[in-house]
Amino acid sequence: MTENDQLREATRDLVEFVLDRRENISKDKAIRPINKEQLEKVESIPFQGPGRELPEVLEEAEHEIFAYGNDCAHPRFFGFVPGPASPLSWLGDFLIASYNRHGGAGFNQPAVWAIEKKLIRFLANKAGYPEGSSGLFVSGGSMANLTAVTVARDTILKEEEFAIGTAYVSEQTHSSVEKGLRVIGISRDRIRKVPTDKDFKMDMEALEKAIKEDEAKGLKPFLVIATVGTTNTGSIDPLKEIRTICDDNGMWMHIDGAYGASALLSSEYRHELEGTELSDSLAWDGHKWLYQTNGCGMVFFRDQMQALNSYAVHPEYLKDLEVDDSLINPWDLGIELTRPVRCMKLWLTMQVMGLDLIDEKITRSINRAKEVERILRENPNIQIVSEAKLAIVNFRYVVKGMKEKELDRLNSDISAMANATGEVGVFTTELKGKKVLRMCIINPDADEKELETTLGILQEQFEKARKRYRK
Numbered sequence: 400m401t402e403n404d405q406l407r408e409a410t411r412d413l414v415e416f417v418l419d420r421r422e423n424i425s426k427d428k429a430i431r432p433i434n435k436e437q438l439e440k441v442e443s444i445p446f447q448g449p450g451r452e453l454p455e456v457l458e459e460a461e462h463e464i465f466a467y468g469n470d471c472a473h474p475r476f477f478g479f480v481p482g483p484a485s486p487l488s489w490l491g492d493f494l495i496a497s498y499n500r501h502g503g504a505g506f507n508q509p510a511v512w513a514i515e516k517k518l519i520r521f522l523a524n525k526a527g528y529p530e531g532s533s534g535l536f537v538s539g540g541s542m543a544n545l546t547a548v549t550v551a552r553d554t555i556l557k558e559e560e561f562a563i564g565t566a567y568v569s570e571q572t573h574s575s576v577e578k579g580l581r582v583i584g585i586s587r588d589r590i591r592k593v594p595t596d597k598d599f600k601m602d603m604e605a606l607e608k609a610i611k612e613d614e615a616k617g618l619k620p621f622l623v624i625a626t627v628g629t630t631n632t633g634s635i636d637p638l639k640e641i642r643t644i645c646d647d648n649g650m651w652m653h654i655d656g657a658y659g660a661s662a663l664l665s666s667e668y669r670h671e672l673e674g675t676e677l678s679d680s681l682a683w684d685g686h687k688w689l690y691q692t693n694g695c696g697m698v699f700f701r702d703q704m705q706a707l708n709s710y711a712v713h714p715e716y717l718k719d720l721e722v723d724d725s726l727i728n729p730w731d732l733g734i735e736l737t738r739p740v741r742c743m744k745l746w747l748t749m750q751v752m753g754l755d756l757i758d759e760k761i762t763r764s765i766n767r768a769k770e771v772e773r774i775l776r777e778n779p780n781i782q783i784v785s786e787a788k789l790a791i792v793n794f795r796y797v798v799k800g801m802k803e804k805e806l807d808r809l810n811s812d813i814s815a816m817a818n819a820t821g822e823v824g825v826f827t828t829e830l831k832g833k834k835v836l837r838m839c840i841i842n843p844d845a846d847e848k849e850l851e852t853t854l855g856i857l858q859e860q861f862e863k864a865r866k867r868y869r870k
Contacts, residue, residue, distance in 0.1 A: 409454055424474070428473075429475045429823050430823075431468065433468070437467065441463060469824055474842050474844040474849040475824065479839065481686055485748050485752065487747055488691045488744045488745070491692075491746075492744055495739055496739075498740075499739075501737060502515075503738050506728075508740060511742065512728075512729065514746050515729070515742040519535065522683065522699070532699060534697055535698065535729050535733050536742045537735070539657070539686065540657030540696055542733075543683070544575050548576070548579050548583055548585075549709055550708075550709045552585075552621065564618075565613050565618045565620045566585050567624070569629075572624055575655075593605050599629060599632045599634040600637055601625065622650060623653070624655055625678070627659040627672055634785075635671060652680075653678060654681045656675065656681055656683050657687060660672070660675070660681065661687065661761055662688075665761040668762060678701065679705075682697070690757075694739075695744060696741075700732075706732045712730060764840055767790070767850065768789075775792070775794050778858070782796075785830060794835060794836055795833065796836075809864055810834045810836055811827055813857060814827045836857070
């Protein structure tokens with residue numbers, strides 16, 4: 400049997416395995432913890448020595464390695480934002496890896512670069528960005544935020560002002576933003592965490608006050624990071640008000656829309672993101688709510704020239720050729736030189752699935768979160784802490800007479816006990832000092848039956864856990 404014949408046979412077997420698994424995923428565990436013995440078994444797999452048969456290695460990967468952990472694709476796993484990837488994205492990954500084209504420069508793969516530019520232009524239009532805007536595909540939200548805040552620094556600050564540049568985030572802003580700011584030299588004591596209001600949106604009065612206080616100290620406020628779809632609550636910051644504050648103070652407005660920006664493709668809910676078009680830059684992940692495999696993020700810039708000024712490897716050509724879009728390469732717009740052609744898996748998915756179906760899936764997720772909230776409100780032992788927003792709802796179990804610390808432990812116990820069954824994945828977070836249960840319902844396969852099962856398991860664990868606190 401030739402090497403190609405072996406690959407064909409192994410590939411067929413692998414495809415059958417993953418498709419069977421997908422078809423029966425609801426019958427499997429949402430969480431499968433790995434025990435010490437199994438972990439030691441995996442760690443003992445040698446790298447040295449003769450090669451092994453491909454089918455044997457693949458089976459080991461399937462049953463000994465990937466079989467354990469949290470399954471974010473499971474329809475009863477609501478713990479994190481990254482959801483299930485469409486099999487179309489799997490095929491896109493296979494296509495990308497098979498050709499393994501260098502995506503850093505357009506001349507390496509001109510047709511793919513044309514696709515990337517067109518796809519970025521299409522999504523930028525959905526965000527309301529004007530002609531002259533641009534962007535590129537990156538590995539994810541962390542890289543998108545880093546790429547954007549670097550351009551913000553270079554555009555607003557002079558080099559001698561880097562040491563006094565000050566940025567503003569909310570207390571609900573994703574941690575990747577702070578990480579990116581620190582990478583570009585903004586120290587912790589120049590990153591202001593602005594309080595949020597009762598709806599977990601950035602407080603505008605507090606933002607304005609912080610900016611004025613920093614100016615009085617001789618600092619240079621240069622950047623406000625708004626969020627469209629916070630990780631904890633799905634909240635959307637007051638975008639129009641933030642734009643006004645940025646304009647009044649000569650600041651850059653960036654939006655972290657890694658998860659929530661996908662609601663721009665929902666015909667029913669895109670109006671909730673009004674103001675996105677006012678930002679200077681935007682982060683948006685395909686692998687969160689556009690059903691892509693990991694490693695499919697995007698960053699957008701209202702003004703392409705600002706990104707080029709930060710990243711172009713030959714900035715001297717801009718003097719005469721800055722209006723010629725054909726001479727711009729991906730590596731001129733971001734950090735990476737060697738990069739995969741990530742755009743192709745989202746392109747493949749959108750071409751086959753169609754925008755109408757994507758719209759339907761996103762809208763359905765938001766509506767299901769609202770329905771879950773309605774059901775929860777009927778339970779006298781449940782308190783809604785954050786209303787359903789962009790498919791996220793936060794709640795906690797309460798028992799009359801229990802103190803706050805006891806309620807925190809109660810809800811932590813409920814989560815731990817429910818997850819220990821392996822049947823669901825529902826984790827806790829903290830909002831306004833309270834431990835709460837959080838459900839992110841972006842999986843389009845999380846239908847009424849799966850949601851009913853999940854809520855039933857949580858209620859069962861509540862009944863068990865509350866007995867521990869009875870006097």
